Amino acid sequence: MTDAIDPRGPRFTATVTTVVFAAALLTPTPIATVLVAVQALCFAVGAGRGVQHTPTGWAFRRFVRPRLTPPAELEDARPPRFAQAVGLGFTVVALAGYLTGAVVVAQVAVGLALVAAVLNAAVGFCLGCEMYLLGLRIARPAR
Amino acid sequence: MRPDRSSLTGDVTTGTVILLAALLLAAGFALHRRRVDGRFAATGTDAEPGRTEPGRTEPARTEPAQATVWARVQDALPSAEPGERATLVQFSSAFCAPCRTTRVVLDEVARREDGVEHVEVDAEQHLDLVRALDVRRTPTTLILDAAGREIVRAAGAPQRHQVLAALPGASA
Numbered sequence: 001m002t003d004a005i006d007p008r009g010p011r012f013t014a015t016v017t018t019v020v021f022a023a024a025l026l027t028p029t030p031i032a033t034v035l036v037a038v039q040a041l042c043f044a045v046g047a048g049r050g051v052q053h054t055p056t057g058w059a060f061r062r063f064v065r066p067r068l069t070p071p072a073e074l075e076d077a078r079p080p081r082f083a084q085a086v087g088l089g090f091t092v093v094a095l096a097g098y099l100t101g102a103v104v105v106a107q108v109a110v111g112l113a114l115v116a117a118v119l120n121a122a123v124g125f126c127l128g129c130e131m132y133l134l135g136l137r138i139a140r141p142a143r
Numbered sequence: 144m145r146p147d148r149s150s151l152t153g154d155v156t157t158g159t160v161i162l163l164a165a166l167l168l169a170a171g172f173a174l175h176r177r178r179v180d181g182r183f184a185a186t187g188t189d190a191e192p193g194r195t196e197p198g199r200t201e202p203a204r205t206e207p208a209q210a211t212v213w214a215r216v217q218d219a220l221p222s223a224e225p226g227e228r229a230t231l232v233q234f235s236s237a238f239c240a241p242c243r244t245t246r247v248v249l250d251e252v253a254r255r256e257d258g259v260e261h262v263e264v265d266a267e268q269h270l271d272l273v274r275a276l277d278v279r280r281t282p283t284t285l286i287l288d289a290a291g292r293e294i295v296r297a298a299g300a301p302q303r304h305q306v307l308a309a310l311p312g313a314s315a
Contacts, residue, residue, distance in 0.1 A: 107157055114166075
């Protein structure tokens with residue numbers, strides 16, 4: 001077992017992510033581009049250094065967790081970190097779309113990322129984690 | 144980025160539609176998952192003919208020899224022990240929080256119920272087995288009978304009462 005984290009941290013992060021993606025879909029392209037770029041940076045930090053090092057991870061520890069009861073159990077930090085990498089994939093596609101004028105492509109990518117984020121925030125479901133096994137089955141050919 | 148004002152409002156309109164569609168999709172998916180997660184249902188991987196390799200504690204069988212699910216599992220995990228009454232085979236992966244919940248539930252069932260063993264398979268390490276048994280996500284739990292044949296399986300974390308009800312000779 002590597003790092004153990006409060007499972008409510010990633011839920012909090014997913015809630016903020018959901019709001020950012022919703023804002024990106026409801027604002028004109030220049031603002032949406034900036035929002036998605038900032039979100040991509042957060043995902044990059046989360047995937048690269050771990051979810052504890054993202055701005056939302058910090059905000060959760062600093063402002064939210066002190067107000068909550070201690071967690072019933074800790075959770076492995078790897079699944080949410082993997083999910084951040086999946087989120088990064090979607091936001092990079094979206095960012096490329098916004099920057100090249102393919103705005104609808106960008107918005108669909110943001111919409112799909114939002115589905116994953118809102119499911120994580122609302123019911124604790126980790127879409128990226130579930131895709132992992134199917135991805136392996138496809139990526140690694142049968143012997 | 145386009146300075147044209149009408150095009151910008153157009154993007155916002157499209158964005159609003161996509162936002163609503165995304166929320167509906169998420170809600171539908173969540174409801175669907177709540178319904179199917181942890182529900183045991185029969186599949187029938189054992190119908191396929193295969194190699195002859197009965198498990199160690201399998202009773203002698205008179206039907207034509209087939210590779211039972213247990214035989215395949217034991218191929219991958221030679222040290223695994225089958226249960227006399229039932230074996231709970233759980234497929235897990237590192238990137239899977241519900242797998243931990245499932246492990247706790249299945250461990251407890253195996254401890255409390257006579258003749259029931261819990262075997263956990265790391266899906267990542269045993270992709271051939273994952274393919275052979277057509278496991279699509281983790282956690283997936285297979286319940287095998289005393290002969291090592293698959294009776295039912297459930298994708299998603301099952302609850303204790305769901306496992307107990309699906310065990311062969313359930314009433315204990």
